[in-house]
Amino acid sequence: MTKSIHNNLDRHKIAEIQPLMQIHQLSLFYNQKPAFKDVTLSIPQNSITAIVGASGCGKSSFLICLNRLSDLIPGCTVSGHIQLGTLNILSPKANTTALRRRIGTIFQKPNPFPMSIKKNITFPLKEHGVKDSQQRHNIVEQVLKDVGLWSEVKDRLQDNALTLSGGQKQRLCIARTLALQPEILLMDEPCSALDPISSGIVEDLILRLRQKYNYTIIIVTHNLAQAKRIADYTALFWVDKGCGRLIEFAPAEQFFNAPNNELTKAYVNGIKG
Amino acid sequence: MNLSGLKMIRQNQYGLDKVISLFFWLVPLIVTSLFIWILGDIIRGGIGQLNWAFLTTAPLDTGRQGGIAPILVSTLLILGVCLAVSLPIGIGTAILLAEFTPNHNWFGRLVRRSLDVLAGVPSIVFGLFGNAFFAKTLGLGFSILSGGLTLACMVLPILIRATETGLSAVPQEYRLSSASLGISRTSTLWHLLLPAATPGLLVGLVLGIGRAIAETAALIFTSGYVDRMPTSLLDSGRSLSIHIFDLSMNVTGGDANAYGSALVLILILLLINAIASYLSGKYSKTLKV
Amino acid sequence: MWKPKTLSLFPLRNWFKYRKDFLLVWLLRGLSAIAGIVILLILGFLLREALPVLEEVGITAFFRDDSWNPGEKSYNLVPMIWGTGLTMMGAVLLATPLGIVSALFCHYYAPMPIASLYRRLIELLAGIPSVVYGFWGLVVLVPLINRLHPPGTSLLAGIAVLTLMILPTITLVADASFAKVPPEYLMGAAAMGLSSWGTIWQIVIPSAKSGLFTGVILETGRAIGETMAVLMVCGNVVQTPDSIFDPVRTLTANIALEMAYALDNHRSALFVSGLLLLGVIIVLAIAAELVDREAS
Numbered sequence: 013m014t015k016s017i018h019n020n021l022d023r024h025k026i027a028e029i030q031p032l033m034q035i036h037q038l039s040l041f042y043n044q045k046p047a048f049k050d051v052t053l054s055i056p057q058n059s060i061t062a063i064v065g066a067s068g069c070g071k072s073s074f075l076i077c078l079n080r081l082s083d084l085i086p087g088c089t090v091s092g093h094i095q096l097g098t099l100n101i102l103s104p105k106a107n108t109t110a111l112r113r114r115i116g117t118i119f120q121k122p123n124p125f126p127m128s129i130k131k132n133i134t135f136p137l138k139e140h141g142v143k144d145s146q147q148r149h150n151i152v153e154q155v156l157k158d159v160g161l162w163s164e165v166k167d168r169l170q171d172n173a174l175t176l177s178g179g180q181k182q183r184l185c186i187a188r189t190l191a192l193q194p195e196i197l198l199m200d201e202p203c204s205a206l207d208p209i210s211s212g213i214v215e216d217l218i219l220r221l222r223q224k225y226n227y228t229i230i231i232v233t234h235n236l237a238q239a240k241r242i243a244d245y246t247a248l249f250w251v252d253k254g255c256g257r258l259i260e261f262a263p264a265e266q267f268f269n270a271p272n273n274e275l276t277k278a279y280v281n282g283i284k285g
Numbered sequence: 286m287n288l289s290g291l292k293m294i295r296q297n298q299y300g301l302d303k304v305i306s307l308f309f310w311l312v313p314l315i316v317t318s319l320f321i322w323i324l325g326d327i328i329r330g331g332i333g334q335l336n337w338a339f340l341t342t343a344p345l346d347t348g349r350q351g352g353i354a355p356i357l358v359s360t361l362l363i364l365g366v367c368l369a370v371s372l373p374i375g376i377g378t379a380i381l382l383a384e385f386t387p388n389h390n391w392f393g394r395l396v397r398r399s400l401d402v403l404a405g406v407p408s409i410v411f412g413l414f415g416n417a418f419f420a421k422t423l424g425l426g427f428s429i430l431s432g433g434l435t436l437a438c439m440v441l442p443i444l445i446r447a448t449e450t451g452l453s454a455v456p457q458e459y460r461l462s463s464a465s466l467g468i469s470r471t472s473t474l475w476h477l478l479l480p481a482a483t484p485g486l487l488v489g490l491v492l493g494i495g496r497a498i499a500e501t502a503a504l505i506f507t508s509g510y511v512d513r514m515p516t517s518l519l520d521s522g523r524s525l526s527i528h529i530f531d532l533s534m535n536v537t538g539g540d541a542n543a544y545g546s547a548l549v550l551i552l553i554l555l556l557i558n559a560i561a562s563y564l565s566g567k568y569s570k571t572l573k574v
Numbered sequence: 575m576w577k578p579k580t581l582s583l584f585p586l587r588n589w590f591k592y593r594k595d596f597l598l599v600w601l602l603r604g605l606s607a608i609a610g611i612v613i614l615l616i617l618g619f620l621l622r623e624a625l626p627v628l629e630e631v632g633i634t635a636f637f638r639d640d641s642w643n644p645g646e647k648s649y650n651l652v653p654m655i656w657g658t659g660l661t662m663m664g665a666v667l668l669a670t671p672l673g674i675v676s677a678l679f680c681h682y683y684a685p686m687p688i689a690s691l692y693r694r695l696i697e698l699l700a701g702i703p704s705v706v707y708g709f710w711g712l713v714v715l716v717p718l719i720n721r722l723h724p725p726g727t728s729l730l731a732g733i734a735v736l737t738l739m740i741l742p743t744i745t746l747v748a749d750a751s752f753a754k755v756p757p758e759y760l761m762g763a764a765a766m767g768l769s770s771w772g773t774i775w776q777i778v779i780p781s782a783k784s785g786l787f788t789g790v791i792l793e794t795g796r797a798i799g800e801t802m803a804v805l806m807v808c809g810n811v812v813q814t815p816d817s818i819f820d821p822v823r824t825l826t827a828n829i830a831l832e833m834a835y836a837l838d839n840h841r842s843a844l845f846v847s848g849l850l851l852l853g854v855i856i857v858l859a860i861a862a863e864l865v866d867r868e869a870s
């Protein structure tokens with residue numbers, strides 16, 4: 013067994029790991045100030061996990077730990093343990109480049125690169141060694157169709173991606189991530205910048221990815237109805253004494269109908285009422 | 286009564302305000318006229334000298350007659366050496382400081398501090414250093430190479446600061462989303478950050494060239510005074526600015542050609558400036574869309 | 575729907591592909607080490623060249639000797655220090671108010687197009703080579719002063735040219751620090767019915783204070799270090815001036831004039847004056863740093 017995720021976890025094996033990701037006592041600090049503390053949970057294989065909670069309780073911060081994007085933020089430190097199969101994600105030896113290809117991230121604010129629409133997708137592919145330009149083109153077409161953008165942009169693939177509308181940009185970002193065939197998708201309020209129709213497309217997409225291709229998806233959302241529609245598991249984060257905590261993590265059914273925690277009950281009902 | 290008192294004060298205040306405004310227009314007016322005076326004088330004195338022959342012939346009679354061809358060549362060679370050395374070091378340092386150095390890293394802080402000091406070092410001190418280090422210790426003598434290397438040390442802080450500013454103007458989202466796609470930092474830098482930082486880079490380049498071309502004191506004892514056409518980088522070569530200095534201070538009757546050379550120098554600087562603002566305008570347009 | 579393929583789409587990458595970030599960082603560290611070490615090299619070489627004479631006559635000789643006459647082993651730098659100090663002070667005292675007024679003009683008095691035109695002009699002024707300022711001073715200003723009071727090449731000419739040269743420095747720094755004054759302050763002042771001068775004097779200048787200090791420090795450094803322009807218009811007589819029309823010689827001009835033929839201890843003494851200049855610059859850099867720290 014070698015250390016790198018890339019060498020020893022091919023997708024068939026990843027599909028068999030159960031639970032997929034084990035997170036133990038995870039805490040994150042911005043300049044020594046904790047954003048969230050002592051989060052312990054296991055993300056099951058081939059599931060959609062929704063993370064809900066008030067603004068500022070550390071949901072986005074939690075997501076960026078999972079593929080070590082936190083490394084890029086000045087003054088940000090992470091402690092705890094995240095295990096993905098045999099790989100210890102937080103180990104300094106983990107190959108973050110390979111890791112991040114297999115754990116894709118969609119941000120709340122769409123942020124395509126200042127390049128052409130097509131190059132936004134082909135640039136990461138090239139970077140990961142897809143040398144055949146015909147193959148790259150096919151992938152571009154496929155992923156743009158997947159996100160429902162193909163018919164809108166097929167005649168202007170060479171235009172600068174910054175000329176797209178906000179919703180189109182977000183779907184391009186999703187397409188760009190899908191092109192890399194990640195096995196795990198982290199989505200940080202992916203629909204908050206979208207109109208209801210594109211939002212519906214994305215929701216459908218999430219469900220299809222999970223059902224047919226065994227994607228595991230972790231999605232942060234402020235929309236409880238959406239969480240209810242798509243999630244298999246739901247986690248509630250809450251601020252306690254200025255620091256985020258995991259309050260409850262449960263199957264969605266139980267989370268919405270018979271929560272263990274009073275706070276969860278209040279949150280779920282409060283929004284309802 | 287109370288009310289009218291208030292009115293009085295206000296009127297007084299507004300009167301004072303008017304006088305002060307007048308003063309605030311006067312100062313820029315004076316500065317502008319001085320600028321026009323200097324520029325006008327150089328143009329008036331130099332325009333008569335400026336012709337093709339002046340640019341393409343060698344100086345005669347210690348510069349009183351003839352042109353400035355070898356001097357232009359030396360100036361360009363000195364500039365070339367300066368940029369060839371300072372650009373890689375400067376851009377590399379800026380990238381390290383802006384992209385790969387955490388805020389409180391001791392190495393980054395040390396480099397920043399020393400660059401801050403370097404930026405303030407007087408050019409004559411660079412001249413002394415260049416003379417002692419490049420000319421004497423490294424044995425390069427009075428040569429274009431010594432002069433160019435001395436200037437390279439001098440423009441480093443300018444290049445670094447401008448490049449760093451350009452890089453830090455690139456939104457953090459580009460870095461995050463690029464990393465989230467598993468793109469290496471090297472490729473992110475090459476394909477995303479450097480293109481986006483190009484305006485900053487260009488500004489740095491232009492400021493650096495401007496400073497290098499204008500420099501005199503650092504070159505007197507490094508590249509020397511020789512006004513012949515240089516045949517190699519180890520030859521001494523006289524820069525345009527030294528030529529102006531020499532003609533006006535040491536050569537009686539050299540004023541006419543000094544005017545001509547000063548005009549050429551100013552025109553070169555204006556041209557560089559114009560190119561820079563054109564380029565950075567163009568780049569920022571393609572970036573914003 | 576697109577079907578995820580097996581791993582074969584993404585080939586295994588070799589060592590170099592994954593380690594190139596690592597290589598790049600070390601390359602960049604090497605380059606920055608060079609950039610960082612230049613100032614140490616300068617200090618080191620200046621010291622090395624200055625040591626012979628310092629060991630022979632000591633530091634005090636540079637302030638106590640009878641005159642500056644290195645051929646006869648007397649090394650009094652005091653007249654040159656006066657020359658540098660007086661030109662610097664005159665120029666800073668003139669340029670600071672002019673520069674601050676110029677910057678205020680750009681921000682609060684001039685309409686947009688005029689302000690940007692004036693900024694552009696100041697930038698051009700900053701780009702004019704010092705030798706051109708010197709040349710203009712020599713052929714235009716010096717004859718004018720000569721008519722007023724011979725000989726013309728004088729402390730006054732030096733101050734005048736130097737003022738013009740450092741004006742852009744303080745103007746641009748002041749301009750940048752006025753740009754950082756939060757607009758809410760101005761709104762608040764307007765709401766209180768302050769006149770525009772009142773706003774500037776009571777709100778803008780105090781809140782831009784540290785930036786202005788930095789500007790003054792920067793222009794002082796420039797004024798002390800300037801060589802060519804003062805060399806060309808100051809007359810370069812080694813004396814402590816009695817009036818503003820007397821010629822003076824600055825430390826920098828002294829180096830530029832004598833380096834060409836200086837040998838042994840003479841050369842070494844010039845390096846001592848270079849060291850003195852560098853020392854002043856380092857002190858100024860520390861002062862700027864302190865002002866900066868105070869502000870934040």
Ligand SMILES: Nc1ncnc2c1ncn2[C@@H]1O[C@H](COP(=O)(O)OP(=O)(O)OP(=O)(O)O)[C@@H](O)[C@H]1O
Binds near residue numbers: 042047065071074
């Ligand atoms: N780069 C940063 N530096 C310092 N503090 C930060 C940084 N990013 C976030 N924080 C702080 O960490 C805490 C958690 O932020 P986070 O963005 O994770 O919240 P969130 O749950 O995603 O909120 P929202 O629902 O509004 O997106 C907040 O108090 C925030 O102020």
Ligand SMILES: [Mg+2]
Binds near residue numbers: 071072073200
């Ligand atoms: Mg968030």
